[in-house]
Amino acid sequence: AAKSRTLQRIKVMRKEPALAYIEPNFIHRASALPNDERLDQQWHYSLINLPQAWDITTGSPEVIVAVADTGVRLDHPDLVGQFDADDPDGFDFVSSAQRSLDGNGIDGDADDPGDGGLAGGSSFHGTHVAGTIAARTNNNIGVAGAGWNTRIMPLRVLGETGSGTSIDIINGVRYAAGLTNSSGQLPPRRADILNLSLGSDAFSQQEQNAYTAAVAGGLIVIAAAGNSGDGRKSYPASYAGVVSVAAVGRQKQRSPYSQFNDAVDVAAPGGDQSRAGADGVFSTLSSDGSGAIRDGLG
Numbered sequence: 310a311a312k313s314r315t316l317q318r319i320k321v322m323r324k325e326p327a328l329a330y331i332e333p334n335f336i337h338r339a340s341a342l343p344n345d346e347r348l349d350q351q352w353h354y355s356l357i358n359l360p361q362a363w364d365i366t367t368g369s370p371e372v373i374v375a376v377a378d379t380g381v382r383l384d385h386p387d388l389v390g391q392f393d394a395d396d397p398d399g400f401d402f403v404s405s406a407q408r409s410l411d412g413n414g415i416d417g418d419a420d421d422p423g424d425g426g427l428a429g430g431s432s433f434h435g436t437h438v439a440g441t442i443a444a445r446t447n448n449n450i451g452v453a454g455a456g457w458n459t460r461i462m463p464l465r466v467l468g469e470t471g472s473g474t475s476i477d478i479i480n481g482v483r484y485a486a487g488l489t490n491s492s493g494q495l496p497p498r499r500a501d502i503l504n505l506s507l508g509s510d511a512f513s514q515q516e517q518n519a520y521t522a523a524v525a526g527g528l529i530v531i532a533a534a535g536n537s538g539d540g541r542k543s544y545p546a547s548y549a550g551v552v553s554v555a556a557v558g559r560q561k562q563r564s565p566y567s568q569f570n571d572a573v574d575v576a577a578p579g580g581d582q583s584r585a586g587a588d589g590v591f592s593t594l595s596s597d598g599s600g601a602i603r604d605g606l607g
Contacts, residue, residue: 319332319333340363343447346449346451347451347452347591348453350452350588352588354453356561357577368459370458373393373460373498373500374462374500376464377505377507378506379434379465379471380420380422380435380464382420382433383419383463388443391444392462393496395497400417400484400492400496401419401465402481403468404474408468408473415491415492419464420465424470424597435465437607440452442454442455475509483522484496485500486528488522488523488526499528502531505531507545508532508536509543510543520545520548530550533554533579534546538565541570542568546572554574555573556576557577558578559580591607592607
């Protein structure tokens with residue numbers, strides 16, 4: 310009421326010829342910038358105006374983003390507390406005991422065991438992706454996540470050397486969507502969004518059917534456009550109903566590795582270390598190059 314009276318009074322006073330101008334005494338507030346120690350290295354956030362978005366919202370714990378990848382380091386200090394409280398361990402759909410490297414097939418534990426130094430070391434790719442989505446933020450350590458309060462559903466669909474089969478990925482997708490799958494189990498609540506930073510050149514009707522069913526059930530599916538740097542289509546990004554995301558570097562130019570085709574829906578920061586002054590995306594990361602897994606950033 311006081312604000313309305315003030316604005317009405319200003320409207321009347323603007324008619325006074327003796328006044329050059331009259332305007333409200335605006336209220337300003339501090340911007341919602343987090344205090345994470347390595348935020349200054351996350352150049353990619355300003356590229357999509359995240360600091361301005363944080364003034365409006367820092368995300369909600371009611372939003373669950375499933376990360377279907379190599380699994381996630383569940384004990385990473387900048388990720389602890391960011392998992393769905395009702396399903397903090399997610400699910401491991403890597404069905405081959407040999408490929409899983411955790412001693413068994415599918416199980417209710419999406420923790421990334423690493424590759425134990427195979428093929429030059431483990432990627433801990435899912436951990437890196439999870440940090441960008443929802444690292445623990447404003448906690449004076451590490452990095453910031455895009456959604457401070459967003460919750461992660463970790464899903465392991467890739468095993469040894471970051472590879473996985475169509476059927477394992479399909480079951481992970483169906484689990485995220487709250488649909489029947491090979492585990493015989495459903496999450497306490499389905500995810501709202503599914504991230505898939507993985508791909509193949511091969512089209513599969515069975516995979517398309519899985520994404521169609523997941524999207525029909527309300528799941529938003531996001532996938533990387535691919536890393537071959539050409540116009541070929543990569544899947545799942547190019548399936549109907551899936552949002553395909555290409556990558557740009559610091560200068561807002563297409564990253565050389567990013568695929569481009571008529572299935573791409575949007576571009577987002579992905580990093581480009583081939584151009585001067587450009588960086589890779591900085592996020593949560595782990596390493597087992599020296600034997601034991603060590604959690605850090607990179």
